[in-house]
Amino acid sequence: MSEPLFKSAHQALSFAYNFSDSTLDRPLMNRLADKYKPTGKGLSGVDGAGQAGMILRRIEKTLPRLQKMILIARFAAKDDSCPCCGGEVPSLIWMGAIREISDAAVAQALSGHVTMRALRDGLVARYFGKKTHIQTLAKKANVNRDTASKQNSQIVMWLHGTRTTKKGHIREDGVKGQEQMALEAAEAVLYEAGLIGEE
Incomplete structure (x- = not known):
């Protein structure tokens, strides 16, 4: 199996949610004039669209x-x-x-x-x-x-979420927030699918 393109769920999700299909049909001069210059693994065009689609499909199918x-x-x-x-x-x-x-x-x-x-x-x-x-x-x-x-x-x-909670005079572990739970669930799904590697 080949090495995953992304090291973390954060990288994969940032790419997938911000991939723009408008780069597929824009003239070269317009693409060169853009402020943002893509960097990274060279995912653009149809390859980038496919990779973004795979990531988003996994998220859509499995997460609440x-x-x-x-x-x-x-x-x-x-x-x-x-x-x-x-x-x-x-x-x-x-x-x-x-x-x-x-x-x-x-x-x-x-x-x-x-x-x-x-x-x-x-x-x-x-x-x-x-x-x-x-x-x-x-x-x-x-x-x-x-x-x-x-x-x-x-x-x-x-x-x-919270780092710690205090009940009476006793400190306890904090409570996970909804965002952390969502990121952990996404990371598990993408790792299992082989779309991300270990950091």
């Missing part, structure tokens, strides 16, 4: 829906190019993943709390890299900044 959405939110592009003006617009795939994670947060991280969708979506998007301030999100959702801050910490703890 929430974990798939978390991987999209972490690795997929947040913005797309507008077809009419060439400017940047929010990616519908990324926004859809954020909304689904936000819906899951209602039951799993914020149960017992009254939440506003605009605030939840904004806090989840913020966790996954969208640049925004909690105060701005609180104002948009018409809630107190302290409420927004508390819900942010609960969502972050649910997604990221």
Whole structure:
């Protein structure tokens, strides 16, 4: 068996979620003018599309829906190019993943709390890299900044987990976050398929 092309799940997922099929039919001059110059294993064109497809198919077939959405939110592009003006617009795939994670947060991280969708979506998007301030999100959702801050910490703890917990005066192991569980599941699936090697 040949050596896997990727050393980690992070590398493989970054490649797969960001592979662009637009490179297959673009003129050479346009490709040369791009800011981004691909590096790495030389995966482009049909070979790159095939490799990205194999990775995404494994993820799609085996992982639970929430974990798939978390991987999209972490690795997929947040913005797309507008077809009419060439400017940047929010990616519908990324926004859809954020909304689904936000819906899951209602039951799993914020149960017992009254939440506003605009605030939840904004806090989840913020966790996954969208640049925004909690105060701005609180104002948009018409809630107190302290409420927004508390819900942010609960969502972050649910997604990221904790290093340790303290019950009474005893320190215990932390709690795994949803994102870590998704990455571990993806790594196991991709390793088993021979798509990634050991780091």
